[in-house]
Amino acid sequence: MGEEKKIVAFKRKRIDEELEKLFTTGLFIVTGKGGYGKTTEVLEFLRRQNNVNTIYLSLMFSENDESWLWKKLCTAFKVVSESLSKEMDSLGFPNNNFDIDNVIEALCKNIKRETVLVCDDCNNIDIDNDRIKKLIERMTFERIPYFHIVLITRKTLSSQYTYYELKNKCVILKEEVFTFNxxxxxxxxxxxxxxxxxxxxxxxxxxxxxxxxxxxxxxxxxxxxxxxxxxxxxxxxxxxxxLYERMEEKEQNILLKLCLLDEFSIKQAVYITEESAERIIKTLEHENLCVYYDVTAHTYKFNKLFKLMLRGELEKSSIDEEEIYDKWMEWCIKKKTYIKILEKIIFLEEYKVEDMNAKNDICNSFKNICERGNLKQFNVAYEDLELSFLHNSILCKFHRKYSQMKNVLNKAQKCIKEFINFTDGCGYGLEYLITGEYLYMIGNLKEAEVFVHKAIEKAENKNQHSIYVYASFLLMKILWNNNDKNIIYIKINKLEEYAEAYDLNKTKVNIDLAGAYIYGLLGKKDRISDWIKEYSRNLYEIDKNDIEEMFNVIGILLLLEERYSELKGLCKVMIQKYIHSRNIIGLVYAYIYDAAAAYKLKEISSAAEAFIKAINIAKRDNIIMPFVELSAFINDLIINLRENSSDFMKDIIKNITVCTEVRYENVCGKTILKNSSIFDLTERESEVMDLICTGETQNDIAENLHVSINTIRYHLKNIYEKLEVNNKTLAIEKYRNISAKA
Incomplete structure (x- = not known):
């Protein structure tokens, strides 16, 4: 066997910038699962600092005993001084505030330069223990000069520490920071x-x-x-x-069966594998060995590399893959999560070149279940898909690859038709709805409206309540863009009557959310349901699944109520979630909200950065309408970017402004203009037009700007094209009109 390959690591500047924050706070918490190099990065960073005492305390083999912990801590303090170590030992673990005061006094007396106490593997002790937590709080919040505590843990922190971070009492660094880009x-x-x-x-x-x-x-x-x-x-x-070869055969078989699934709950895993799967899954997740737990969805999923290794082993095994898909299908049908089946079929269709066998297996399995009569047993025929109100769009469930929205639409249409045929009507009208959503997203409102009306008609005929609500919601957004306010109010009332007629409690929630977003676009926050307003006031107590489903609604409500700091915090959470789940449409909305909130907080550079990220994602699929919907809150930002940005940025803004086909007044009293071509002109082109409007000739302008006459002619050619005119007189008239209105 050859010599083991030695890997050369490298210092990542952005991580150092994050770690430098530990010198600004008394308590610095690094949280995340194993394998992220948290401890290595922290210790290497401190090693590179000049004149800093680093006290390292490993709690890997903790006995979770206060006396034991205190002994370890006192011994570690020898790095500062022998006398401090002895004094702390003589004081013993503090039992009350008086004892803690003595500890703080000893630290203040002995620490004369920057000192960092690194407590590693804190997951082995209970940092939520009242006495330990109180000690940490007093030692850090009273800001002992030069003294900082770093806690490194794999455990999910309690909400108390999140609250401390919001109050700027500590800094929390999560595992995402250590992830390689x-x-x-x-x-x-x-x-x-x-x-x-x-x-x-x-x-x-x-x-x-x-x-x-x-x-x-x-x-x-x-x-x-x-x-x-x-x-x-x-x-x-x-x-x-x-990992794998060290497991028992029974555990290996459980993982082999589960590797066919994108995600799974414990109950689902037990149902599908017909084994007690909880122990092995939770062990792997707790030790961060290739299993992730999504706290918002309450599901587990395998790391892709581990999953592919398992798929290779599965092919060698005697396990029947189609039987596993049968069990998964039955589970989805029992739980009425039909949309999961449809998502799986569409996903496998999209990747059919590399996973054609899986595509055939799952489609055959679904057909077999239909033929065996299981669907009749579970009453799937014409059953409502029970769609959650996710990001104002069904299409976002399927669109997970950049630059592929049109391609995904085509494949989804094909799969939806098969699905409707298999289920004898479940999902009727969905193919028209997602086509309408696609056309709406790219700004083709006229054609979108045609498909939306078809979706509403078909969904109503087959009692597809969720599709009916989504399609009606999309129609209201089109009506909003056309400034048909009176018709919008009629549609909202009709939706509420629809829910009452069919006694649909869950659909009523979706209708409230749909109405809330439309009222938000209209600036009518007083009409938004009280329960939604109440939800928004308790953001940190709400289940993350609920926040995801309500994100756009809560986002626009927070903007209307000018709660910009809360919105920025919410956007930070949702952006990370959408990046992880590859929710492209949701990500565009999140970055726009982030930009709007930052701009209102006068964080101009942060706002511009978020806005440009939204643009760069959206332009790959020509996603236009999220910007138009939220134009009331980003109009000033757009103007600011127009005046101070590069030609490239101005060219991108053209994709937003040119799509607005009517002139309307938005909720902030600003005006979005039809074909606002002034946004398209470069700084030099604007200079040329300003001089043209004063009566300067082309020769005069060339002389004033120190360029050739040909350059001025070139600029005028571009100006005429952008303003959609063919002579100077029309150009001056249009330029003056737009300048005055902008």
């Missing part, structure tokens, strides 16, 4: 002598999600003589040797 993956491979291109980097990120442990495993398993695909197999081998 694509640029860093490329750099790590390159400094280790491995040349990778953009496609390679994208593949590595797709397999690892930037988890440092896996990224380093792939570097370690790379052979320069082989292709990247085979090197991934070496990563599989490492994981297989470290």
């Amino acid at each position: 694509k640029n860093e993956i490329g750099e790590l491979f390159n400094i280790n002598g491995i040349e990778v291109n953009e496609e390679n980097v994208n593949e590595i990120y797709d397999y690892t999600f930037g988890w440092p442990l896996y990224v380093y495993l792939l570097v370690k398993g790379y052979d320069l003589k082989e292709q990247l695909f085979y090197n991934l197999l070496k990563g599989f081998k490492l994981i297989k040797n470290l």
Whole structure:
């Protein structure tokens, strides 16, 4: 066996910038699962600091006993001084505020330079224990000069610490900070002598999600003589040797069965595997061994690299994949989560080249269940899909790859038709709804309206209540854009009557949310349901699933109520969630809300950054309407960017402004103009037009701007094209009109 390959690590500047915040606070918490290099990054950062005492306290083998903890702590303080260590030991673990005062006095007396106490593996002690928590609070919140505590833990923090962070009493650094981004993956491979291109980097990120442990495993398993695909197999081998082969056969079989699923709950895992799967799943998740727990969805999922390793082992096993899909289908049908079945079929259709067998298995399984009569047993025929009100769009459930929205639509239409045929009508009208949503998103409102009316008609005929509500909601957004306010109010009333007629409690919730968003667009916050307003006042107590379903509604309500700081905090949470779930449409909305909130808080650079991120994501699929919907809150930001941004940014803004086909007044009293082409002019083109309007000739302008006459003619050609005119007189008239109104 050859010499083991040594990996060259590299310092990531952005992580150092985050860690520097520990010197601004008494309490600095680093939280996240294993394999993210949290401890290594913290200790390496402190090692590079000059004149800093680092006290390292490992709690890996904690006895979870206060006396034991105090002994460990006193011994660690020898780094500062022997006398401090002895004094702390003599004081003993503090039992009351008086004892804590003595500890604080000892620390103040002995610590004369920056000192950082790093408590590692805090997941092995109960930091929510009242006495331990009180000690930590007093030692940090009273800000002992030069003294800082760093807690490193795998545990999910209690809401109390989140509250402290909101009150600026501590700083919390989460595992996402330590995740490798694509640029860093490329750099790590390159400094280790491995040349990778953009496609390679994208593949590595797709397999690892930037988890440092896996990224380093792939570097370690790379052979320069082989292709990247085979090197991934070496990563599989490492994981297989470290984890899979050390499990009992029963545990291996549980994981092999579950690897066919995108996500699963404990109850679902038990139903599908017909085994007691809870222990192995929770053990792997707790130790961060390739299993993630989504606290918002209450489901587990495998890391992709681990999942692919399991899929390879599954092919060698005697497990019948179609039987697993049968059990999964039955579970979805029993729980009436039909949309999950449809999502799976569409997802496999989208990736059918690399996973055609799975596509055939799941479709055959679904057909078999239909033929066996199981669907009749569960009353699926014409059953409502029971769609949640997610980001104002059904399409976002299926659109998860950049630049592929039209392609996803085409494949989804095909799969939906098969699904409706299999189920004898469940989902009727959905193919028209998502087509209407697509046309709406790209700004083609006229055609979108045609498909929306078809969706409403078909859904109403087959009692597809969720589709009916979604389609009606989309129609109201189109009516809002056309400034048909009176018709909107009629539609909202009709929806409420619809829910009453069918006694639909869950649908009533969706109708309230749909109405709330429309009222938000109209600036009528007084008409928004009281229960939604109450929800928005308790953001940190609400289940994250509820917040996700209500995000757009809560977002627009927070803007109307000028609760900008709360909105920024909410956007931070949702952006991370959408990035992880690859919810592209949701991500566009989240960045727009983030930009609007930051701008209102006078954080101009932060607002511009968020807005540009929204633009860069949206332009790949020509997603227009989220910007138009929220134009009331970003109009000033757009004007600011128009005046201070690059030509590239102004060109992007054209995609937003040019789509508005009517002139209407928005809720902030600003005006969005039809074809606001002034936004399209570059700074130099605006200069030229200003001079033209004063009566200057082309020669005079060329002389004033110190350019050639040909350059001025070139600018005028572009100006005429952008203003959609063919002579100077019309250009002056249109330029003056738009300038005055803008």
